[in-house]
Amino acid sequence: MQEKYIKPLLNHFESRGAVLSDTHNEIIGAAFQYRKLRKNQYILQAGDVARYETYVLKGLLRTYLVDEKGQEHIMKFSIEDWWAGDLYSYYTNKPTSYNIDCLEETEVLQIAREDLEKLQTEIPGLNHYYQLLYRNSVIAFNKRVAASLCNTATERYIEFIERYPEIDQRVPNHQIASYLGIAPASLSRIRGQYFRSGR
Amino acid sequence: MQEKYIKPLLNHFESRGAVLSDTHNEIIGAAFQYRKLRKNQYILQAGDVARYETYVLKGLLRTYLVDEKGQEHIMKFSIEDWWAGDLYSYYTNKPTSYNIDCLEETEVLQIAREDLEKLQTEIPGLNHYYQLLYRNSVIAFNKRVAASLCNTATERYIEFIERYPEIDQRVPNHQIASYLGIAPASLSRIRGQYFRSGR
C-alpha cells in the first residue's frame, strides 16, 4: 500500500499511545487494505457477515438499521479518523443486522479479523490501543443512553449540533432526525422553534 | 482475602479464556478488596470520583442518573457475576455523574485503577479479558440503542422481561420503568394490556 494511505492510521495509533517501529509500521501496512468507495456504495448489508473493520481516511459512512416496518434508523456516522463496522458480526461470523453505506465518496482502510488478531499478537502495543478504543466507546454509549433517558428531542438535537458541527454540515437534516430517533417533520418543528427563539 | 470470596472471580476470568497459575490467583486476590454492603447503601454518588470498579458476588446494584428536574433514570442493574462502575470517572479521575446503590444486601469485590493497571501488566491474559469485556459491552450498548430507536415501549418491556427474567423478579416495576425510560404509570398500562391480551 502507498505510504500516504497508511500514514494517517499510523499517526492515529501513535497519537493514542502506541509506540511503533518501522517493522511494526510495515506489518500494519500489510494487514490493512485500501478501498475507494463511491457515494451510496454499501460496505456492509444486513444479512452479510462483517468481514472487515473499517477505518475512514476520507469521506463519511452511515450505519443504519431497517426495522420491521421498513423504517431506517441511523446508529452512527463515521467521518475521517473514525471506525465503522459491526463488532458482533465481525467476531461471531454471524450475519449482521446493520447496513453501512457511503454518504460521500469515501476512502477507507479495512482489516479482516484474522489479520487484526495476528496484528495484536505481533504488536502488543495495539492491544492497549483496542482496549482503550472499546473502553471509550463504552463511555460514549453510556452518554448516549443517558441522553435518551434524560433529555428531550430538542435537547438532544442541540447537543448533537454542538458536539458534531461537522457532521451537521455534511448530512441532510432528515438523517440527523433519524439518528436522534425522531421524524423529519419533528426535527423541522424543533429547528423552527429553536432558531426563531434567537438560537 | 478468604478463598471463598475470590474464587467466583477467578472462575469468571477463566471461563472467559484467561489461564491463571496459582501465583496469578494470589496476585488477583491481593488486588481486590471484599466489601459487604447493606441494602440502600451507596457505593458511588454523583460528584465523587469512582475509585473502584466493582464485581458483584451476591446481591443487586443499580446505576442511575438524576436529571435537572430531579428525576432518576436507571442506566443499569448489576447482579451476581456482573460489573458495576463508571469507566469515565475511573480512568479520568473526574467526578462521576452516576449514583450506584444496593437494591439488596450485596457483596462485592473492588479494585482501584492503579491495582487494575498493575494486574494487567503482570497478567497479560487479563488484557485479553478486558478487551473482550469492553467489546461485548459495546455490542450490548449497540443493541440497547437500536432497541430505543426501533422499538415501542411495549416491545422493549417484553424484551426486558424475557432477557432478564431474574432482574424482573427482584426489582420493583417502577425501577424497570425507569430503566426503560417510561413513567411507572405507563408501564402499568402496558402490563395491563399485555397480560390482559393473553400474555
Add this chain to the structure above:
DNA sequence: AAATTTCGTTAACCTATGTTAATTTTGAAG
C-alpha cells in the same frame, strides 16, 4: 437552463406516553 428528484417546512390531525391524583394491593416492621 430545464427537468427531475430530494429535501425542508408547515399544518392538521392522531397516538403514545407523561402527569397527577385517587384507590388498591403488597410487603415490611413492630
Add this chain to the structure above:
DNA sequence: CTTCAAAATTAACATAGGTTAACGAAATTT
C-alpha cells in the same frame, strides 16, 4: 396479626412527537 409505608393500578387530562400531505426550495441530472 396489625400497622404502616411502598408499590401498583387506574382514570382523566395534557403534551411531545408521529403521520400525512401539500408546498416550496435545493440540488442533481439531463
